[in-house]
Amino acid sequence: MIEEIEIADLGVIASATLPLGSGFTAITGETGAGKTMVVTALGLLLGGRADSGTVRAGASQARVDGRWIVEDTGHVADRVREAGGDVDAFGGDGLAELTLGRTVTAEGRSRAQVGGRSAPNGVLTELGERLVAVHGQSDQIRLRSQSAQRGAVDRAAGAELDEVLARYREAFARWRSEEQELATLTRERDARSAEAAELREAMDEIEAAAPRPGEDDELAATAEKLTNLEELRLSASAAREAISSELVEGGDVLALIENARRSLERVTEFDDALAPIAEQLANLSYLASEAAGELSSYLASLDADGSNELEAINERRAVLGTLMRRHGPSLDDVIAALDQGSARLLELDSDSDRIEQLTRQVEEDGVLVASLAAETTAIRTRAAERLGTAISEELSALAMPDASVIIAVSDTGEYSRNGRDEVQFLLRAHAGAEPRPLSKGASGGELSRVMLAIEVVISASDPVPTYVFDEVDAGVGGAAAIEIGRRLARLSQHAQVIVVTHLAQVAAFATNHLTVVKESDGFVTHSSVKPLEGEARTEEMARLLSGLSDSDTGLAHAEELLELARSDSRLIG
Numbered sequence: 001m002i003e004e005i006e007i008a009d010l011g012v013i014a015s016a017t018l019p020l021g022s023g024f025t026a027i028t029g030e031t032g033a034g035k036t037m038v039v040t041a042l043g044l045l046l047g048g049r050a051d052s053g054t055v056r057a058g059a060s061q062a063r064v065d066g067r068w069i070v071e072d073t074g075h076v077a078d079r080v081r082e083a084g085g086d087v088d089a090f091g092g093d094g095l096a097e098l099t100l101g102r103t104v105t106a107e108g109r110s111r112a113q114v115g116g117r118s119a120p121n122g123v124l125t126e127l128g129e130r131l132v133a134v135h136g137q138s139d140q141i142r143l144r145s146q147s148a149q150r151g152a153v154d155r156a157a158g159a160e161l162d163e164v165l166a167r168y169r170e171a172f173a174r175w176r177s178e179e180q181e182l183a184t185l186t187r188e189r190d191a192r193s194a195e196a197a198e199l200r201e202a203m204d205e206i207e208a209a210a211p212r213p214g215e216d217d218e219l220a221a222t223a224e225k226l227t228n229l230e231e232l233r234l235s236a237s238a239a240r241e242a243i244s245s246e247l248v249e250g251g252d253v254l255a256l257i258e259n260a261r262r263s264l265e266r267v268t269e270f271d272d273a274l275a276p277i278a279e280q281l282a283n284l285s286y287l288a289s290e291a292a293g294e295l296s297s298y299l300a301s302l303d304a305d306g307s308n309e310l311e312a313i314n315e316r317r318a319v320l321g322t323l324m325r326r327h328g329p330s331l332d333d334v335i336a337a338l339d340q341g342s343a344r345l346l347e348l349d350s351d352s353d354r355i356e357q358l359t360r361q362v363e364e365d366g367v368l369v370a371s372l373a374a375e376t377t378a379i380r381t382r383a384a385e386r387l388g389t390a391i392s393e394e395l396s397a398l399a400m401p402d403a404s405v406i407i408a409v410s411d412t413g414e415y416s417r418n419g420r421d422e423v424q425f426l427l428r429a430h431a432g433a434e435p436r437p438l439s440k441g442a443s444g445g446e447l448s449r450v451m452l453a454i455e456v457v458i459s460a461s462d463p464v465p466t467y468v469f470d471e472v473d474a475g476v477g478g479a480a481a482i483e484i485g486r487r488l489a490r491l492s493q494h495a496q497v498i499v500v501t502h503l504a505q506v507a508a509f510a511t512n513h514l515t516v517v518k519e520s521d522g523f524v525t526h527s528s529v530k531p532l533e534g535e536a537r538t539e540e541m542a543r544l545l546s547g548l549s550d551s552d553t554g555l556a557h558a559e560e561l562l563e564l565a566r567s568d569s570r571l572i573g
Contacts, residue, residue: 001465001496002132003067003097005045007529009059011037016529018514024492026507027500027529028540029516034527035500038516039134039470042066042498044102046128047121050110056526061105068131070465072096076130083123085115100124132466135451150380150423152458153407157383164379168372169417175365182358189355199345202327206338209319216324216331219317226310233302240295243288254292257285369415376419381409384423387457394453394487399480400446402430405454425454449476449484456487466496473503481505486568504544504558508565513537538562 005018012034018027029035040054041064055062070076070087072094077087080098087096101113102124112121154161185192225232243253261281268274320331327337384407392404406426414420426435427450438450455467473484482505489509491497501507513532532540541561542554 001069002042002498003069005038005041005067006063006065007037007041008063009056010041010044010062010064011054011056012518012527013037013041013516014056014526014528016516016527018529019512019531020496020498021512022492022496023511024489024497024509025499025512025514026510027498027514027516028502028507028544029527030518031502032518034518035516036470037527038529039468039500042132042468043134044104045100045124046132046134047112047123047125050102050104050108050121052104052106052108055104055106059106061103063101063103065099065101068098068100069095070098070131076127079123079126080115083114083117083119085113085117085119087115100127131464132468133455133464134468135455135470146422146424149407149425150418150421152454153380153384153387153409153423156387156458157379161376161379161383164372164375165419168369168376168419171365171368171372172415172417175362175369178358178362178365182355182362185355185358196345199341203338203341203345206323206327206334206341209323211320211323211331211334213332213335216317216320219313219320223310223313223317226313229302233299236295236299236302240292240299243295244292253288254285257281257288261285373415373419377409377411377421380419380421380423384409390457391450391453394456395450397480397483398449398453398487399476399483400429400449403446403450404428405450406435408435452484452487452491456491464495466498467491468498468500470500471502473501473506477503478505482564485509485565489565489569502544504541504561507544508541508558508561509568511569513540515540 001022002020004020007013007016007018009015012032018038027035027038037054040048044050044064045066069090072087072089076098077096080087087098089095090097098115099113100115103111110121112119112124114123114127154165241252245252261278264274264278264281268278320334323334324331327334388405388407395401395403395405404427406428408422408424408426410422410424411420412422425438427438428435429446438447452469469488473481476484481503484503485506485508488497488499488506492511499506499510507513514529515532516527516529518527530536538555538558539550541558542548542551545557545561546554548554
């Protein structure tokens, strides 16, 4: 709720503090004193349009500061912190103090303050939607959108609708998801079939070739060997002949080493230093003999018909090369493609089964959604009838005895997460009249009373912390005005109510009475706000009744009204 509002240099108000607090606050004052500036100030705090024309003449800027008591957790506090501001702990019980501010310069520039920090004006608007509902002859009504009207009916329907709507939304979300998946699979079926065919062809090709890891490198090495087969044979042959052959002029390597060893062995008895050398020559002879043997084996292993094998190897390499170009770039990639293709093909081959399964599920869940939507409509329709009847009964006591509110629940023809229903509040101004949307079916004063009736009826199930009514009693008087006062008092049992009024019958029911007083020093006229209690309040009530604050008859009538209101309050309490 709003604890206090401070106004400086706004319109005719030079400086004023409005102590508000809980309950029902009535704001009265003479015509032209600036009562509307209070609503204007509140509008600025709620993100309303800034108009340089509202800045008091001679002042550089107008300033409005508001102090709210809010919960220290929840949407409001979270949004304030997101904007860089904060709320301050207040009196325990999970409550906190929130400050909002707005300045408007004479040049038309505006600045917003949220929780002690500058913030975009849009933040005030967001918070305002959560904190205050303003009803005035030029204000848009809170239930202006059909979604908000549907929400009001849903809250009036209560737990019965909540349970069905929760089941409907679960089924609707599942149904929509299934429909989307089915549409995607059906739309892409041809493309996915073509992909499956290409995969099968590729896998058949790879499986037929049966490549082995590293096979391409092995074949490349073998091809290199076979391509140079004759040169390998000649070189190996020459090497073997050089090591061991009787045809080598001057002796082969083995013969030369053996001659050298025997020459040393004949004289080692004369010098022991030659013995190790002779032993090394013996080892060399052994190694040379072994190398000669290995060369003979190597020569024997060389295929005289290597050209046939080379042709086969090149053909195999060509097959692997084709695979790598199509599915590579490497042979390892080709082998991996076989495994990956198998998994993808399994997925694609299951499309037909999945489409069949989804088709059944869509049909089943579609029937469930339709059934739950119909149940939702039935509950909404009953709640709308009850709510419309209750609002119409309120109107009869608010000087609109022939008016009625009809809440129409109609079929949109399409399912949404809220069902198939469109909800619209319609006003029939008098018997036989055509019901029309609220904003079009009533005058400004009538619209305010319609909204008061709606707020009184739904306030318990659809609460807003603060309601503000500007001239809600326009065009009303007598007993009807008393009924308006009673209903405002009843509404204040659930929320803070602030009313700008010119009727004593309404102001009498307020628990907090403020008056806007116009003063002049002969040069400048300005206004201020004063709380009224005791005799001062009785005098203001007499002025509202008769225009005379000191009339004995007016004072007596004022006391009578105040006592009536006090008796009513005791009954309400």
